[in-house]
Amino acid sequence: MPGYIRHAVIIVSVLGFIGGPSWAVDPQPAETAPTAGSPVFGVTLPAGYRDWPFVSIAHEAGDKPDIRVILANDIAMQAYREGTLPFPDGAIIARLAYTYEASAQNNAVFGREQSFVAGEPTNVQIEVKDSRRFASTGGWGYGQFENGKPNPDEKLVNSCFACHNKLPAATDLIFTGYAR
Template sequence: MKWIAFLPVAVAAVSGVAAFTVHASGYAEKKAAPVFGVTIPLGYRDWRLISVAHEAGNLNDLRAIVGNDSAIAAYREGQFPFPDGTIIARLAWSYVPSEENNKVFGRPQSFVAGPATEWALQFMVKDSKRYASTGGWGYAQFNKDGIPADEAVHKTCFPCHEAVRTRDFVFTRYAP
């Protein structure tokens, strides 16, 4: 009789975990970015940290650069060019002062991640055959709702990354 009372709780718990897993690990509906056909990889939010950055100026954001297991192994082993299957992601949030922290410090000095920026997600996917014309990398940019940027935006990715050709077109250095 006890299992009957437990059954609704178990069903609710499993449903909640399943719903959270889809939301936390990516987007249920995959929309491919134009030009390269890259989609948002499921589970990217659980990847390991490569580095963090603050972009000033018009962007004024905080960024976490994360990578799948292939990216992390390549960074740690100094394996360049990166092997096929490597995926590097950039997640961006607005850069905002923390009034709560500043009260503790007694002066304005603390900044934290605020809401996700409009173009919160970027991905680089290494496939030397599929993306041979762009140094072996496919690129994607998505807004905070998982909608890919248009073709014109995606056509600007590789020209920008050509500046770091000697580092396999990757700007971010590993911060162990």
């Protein structure tokens, strides 16, 4: 093998080992990359969002009890970790919701009902910070997705800002704080 080819093979191998080639295809399944965005805001599911860092977890009670995992992209995570508000443009926060269920297996081991786990997924909500594009909604654009597809209900998507807007301005309209 000529020297220049051997060097190219070594360089490509090292780059692949370090972090993968920049031209690699994101291995996310098709359902996490819808072709259409959410109504009103045009927000889409970001590629690789399920691999983002953990922000927090929440349990919602009431008519539709669920358990929620909050994830954030690198821009949002840096702001969370440094306590920088408002979030900078490019910050994206993902909320993954699941039914909240008792674990029969775990409870059998413990001898009483005390263990609850995430059940079936219900939806994913995405918030994207772009202070120019979404100026009328505090700089945030919203989308809700079921089975990887945007929910087409404009009333539902518009209701996101209505609730977030009730939060103190000091939170940058974000419900979830960083769980350290």
